[in-house]
Amino acid sequence: MESTLKEMRVGASVLDMDPKSTVGGGVEDVYGEDRATEDLLVTPWTISVASGYTLLRDPQHNKGLAFTEKERDAHYLRGLLPPATVSQQLQEKKLMNTIRQYQLPLQKYTAMMELEERNERLFYKLLIDNVEELLPVVYTPTVGEACQKGKVLDVLKNWPRKSVQVIVVTDGERILGLGDLGCQGMGIPVGKLALYTALGGIRPSACLPVTIDVGTNNEQLLNDEFYIGLKQLRATGQEYYELLHEFMTAVKQNYGEKVLIQFEDFANHNAFELLAKYGTTHLVFNDDIQARGSLIGTASVVLAGLLSALKLLGGNIADHTFLFLGAGEAGTGIAELIALEMSRQSKVPLEETRKMIWLMDSKGLIVSSRKDSLQHFKKPWAHEHEPVKGLLDAVQAVKPTVLIGTSGVGGTFSKEVIEAMVFYNEKPIILALSNPASHSECTAEEAYSWTKGKAIFASGSPFAPVEYEGQVFYPGQSNNTYIFPGLGLGLVMSGAIRVHDDMLLAAAEALSGQVTEEHFSKGLIYPPLSNIRKISAHIAANVATKAYELGLATRLPRPENLVKLAESCMYSPNYRNYR
Numbered sequence: 001m002e003s004t005l006k007e008m009r010v011g012a013s014v015l016d017m018d019p020k021s022t023v024g025g026g027v028e029d030v031y032g033e034d035r036a037t038e039d040l041l042v043t044p045w046t047i048s049v050a051s052g053y054t055l056l057r058d059p060q061h062n063k064g065l066a067f068t069e070k071e072r073d074a075h076y077l078r079g080l081l082p083p084a085t086v087s088q089q090l091q092e093k094k095l096m097n098t099i100r101q102y103q104l105p106l107q108k109y110t111a112m113m114e115l116e117e118r119n120e121r122l123f124y125k126l127l128i129d130n131v132e133e134l135l136p137v138v139y140t141p142t143v144g145e146a147c148q149k150g151k152v153l154d155v156l157k158n159w160p161r162k163s164v165q166v167i168v169v170t171d172g173e174r175i176l177g178l179g180d181l182g183c184q185g186m187g188i189p190v191g192k193l194a195l196y197t198a199l200g201g202i203r204p205s206a207c208l209p210v211t212i213d214v215g216t217n218n219e220q221l222l223n224d225e226f227y228i229g230l231k232q233l234r235a236t237g238q239e240y241y242e243l244l245h246e247f248m249t250a251v252k253q254n255y256g257e258k259v260l261i262q263f264e265d266f267a268n269h270n271a272f273e274l275l276a277k278y279g280t281t282h283l284v285f286n287d288d289i290q291a292r293g294s295l296i297g298t299a300s301v302v303l304a305g306l307l308s309a310l311k312l313l314g315g316n317i318a319d320h321t322f323l324f325l326g327a328g329e330a331g332t333g334i335a336e337l338i339a340l341e342m343s344r345q346s347k348v349p350l351e352e353t354r355k356m357i358w359l360m361d362s363k364g365l366i367v368s369s370r371k372d373s374l375q376h377f378k379k380p381w382a383h384e385h386e387p388v389k390g391l392l393d394a395v396q397a398v399k400p401t402v403l404i405g406t407s408g409v410g411g412t413f414s415k416e417v418i419e420a421m422v423f424y425n426e427k428p429i430i431l432a433l434s435n436p437a438s439h440s441e442c443t444a445e446e447a448y449s450w451t452k453g454k455a456i457f458a459s460g461s462p463f464a465p466v467e468y469e470g471q472v473f474y475p476g477q478s479n480n481t482y483i484f485p486g487l488g489l490g491l492v493m494s495g496a497i498r499v500h501d502d503m504l505l506a507a508a509e510a511l512s513g514q515v516t517e518e519h520f521s522k523g524l525i526y527p528p529l530s531n532i533r534k535i536s537a538h539i540a541a542n543v544a545t546k547a548y549e550l551g552l553a554t555r556l557p558r559p560e561n562l563v564k565l566a567e568s569c570m571y572s573p574n575y576r577n578y579r
């Protein structure tokens with residue numbers, strides 16, 4: 001034993017330690033930490049049952065001042081806390097008070113992240129109870145981690161939790177609207193997983209955020225002395241795909257077939273490729289893009305809004321004509337899910353239902369004469385029509401009943417365009433989905449006032465209610481956070497091994513089913529986000545039902561009441577009592 005260690009220490013023995021290379025240890029220096037401040041290695045000892053100081057430093061068990069008198073005695077906490085004991089509710093109230101006083105979103109974000117590291121349950125309690133307010137806060141990018149080829153499985157094994165159920169992975173190339181953040185894209189998986197927990201009830205310990213650092217092409221980061229990621233240009237091509245393949249293989253090897261992997265904020269080309277490649281071998285999902293056989297979560301949120309709007313209007317989805325401004329990942333993904341739902345409802349082949357949906361990109365209406373020069377994902381939408389350049393001309397040519405903005409360009413739904421929509425339709429459906437609000441194709445106020453209150457309107461970013469001629473209109477928010485947490489829960493609780501398009505349709509239908517008469521009466525086509533845990537449970541149950549129907553569920557036998565199961569599976573942030 002000593003001889004092997006000696007070898008590792010390049011010939012040195014524990015016995016012939018050089019006193020000059022260390023600083024002297026104190027009498028209580030049991031493990032030699034004091035002496036080890038220079039070049040002697042020590043083992044980081046810990047104890048397995050947390051109590052006293054360790055308990056306060058353990059975010060999963062710490063309750064701060066909410067430890068009861070009995071718990072303080074039993075767990076050696078006396079003297080480590082001020083005497084007051086407070087309830088979780090009071091802690092929440094106090095923290096929310098502090099957070100609300102911060103002006104900058106970054107200050108709020110930092111306060112929340114510090115809380116997560118200090119007291120996990122309190123963090124989730126705040127997030128769940130104040131979901132609308134805190135959702136945008138925890139969703140701001142900041143930190144990172146690096147991976148090495150050939151070591152991915154070892155890296156995964158370093159993570160202390162073995163029963164991981166949901167992984168959100170990014171390579172940081174296309175973070176929100178911010179572009180290539182390299183390793184600093186880590187805030188995205190962390191934030192997304194916090195939502196899986198807060199909104200979908202996935203246990204925090206079952207969540208694993210991953211950033212695969214393959215370098216960055218962001219000059220500013222490469223030249224920043226404080227940048228924490230790999231300072232190299234992005235690995236591409238075979239090198240990139242080999243690393244990703246190693247990751248995908250290692251994940252399955254370490255966590256099994258049922259772990260959900262959500263790809264997040266990869267650049268378009270990689271996102272398509274990864275989803276297409278692993279859709280048939282892994283339980284993978286992407287919220288923002290679609291590839292062969294794998295549709296986007298975002299699309300099912302939009303579809304849910306449309307299904308609700310149709311309940312308001314009456315009629316069938318197949319009776320409608322759609323025009324999209326913007327034929328990128330979001331536009332084509334949403335279009336495809338609508339076409340699928342039309343096909344399913346009307347029993348007409350998909351190729352036919354697609355013809356009811358028109359898309360425009362920056363070069364104009366997508367028509368058959370442009371087919372040769374179109375990117376592959378736009379080709380299915382190239383219908384027979386003469387070329388049309390501008391949006392107003394397209395509205396006049398196609399006469400859509402539903403106008404959807406996925407262009408990322410603000411103000412593109414002009415007054416003339418909106419007026420044309422209301423000219424052709426008694427109640428036009430107008431969805432301005434681009435984020436943030438400044439990129440919204442039109443504002444809620446514009447949609448209601450230009451249509452004299454006739455529009456059924458929803459947007460990607462939130463807009464305040466609008467008063468028009470004495471009536472208050474409540475714009476819906478087509479927010480992708482409606483679907484993915486419930487979808488994730490449904491997949492996890494049924495032990496699903498693949499994501500199928502029909503599950504996204506099932507999720508959309510469940511979401512639309514949560515819109516009540518009361519919501520409709522306010523013009524809302526989405527239920528309030530404050531009910532999200534209940535909504536997620538219903539989505540999860542519908543998704544799980546579909547997983548069982550498709551033979552993709554492995555939790556057998558099928559539980560009787562899936563809504564009850566979903567509710568009972570959901571993580572609760574309430575403090576537990578300690579023995």
Ligand code: NAI
Nearest residue numbers: 298326327328329330361362406407408433434435460480
């Ligand atoms: P993308 O870059 O893949 O696609 C943008 C498309 O818009 C392209 O086809 C481009 O040619 C077209 N375009 C740009 N300017 C145009 C103009 N002036 N006229 C006509 N077409 C124009 O982007 P992606 O990922 O599809 O996202 C688009 C927008 O949708 C973003 O603002 C994003 O925030 C929003 N989005 C909203 C979601 C929601 O849940 N509300 C979900 C996903 C995306």
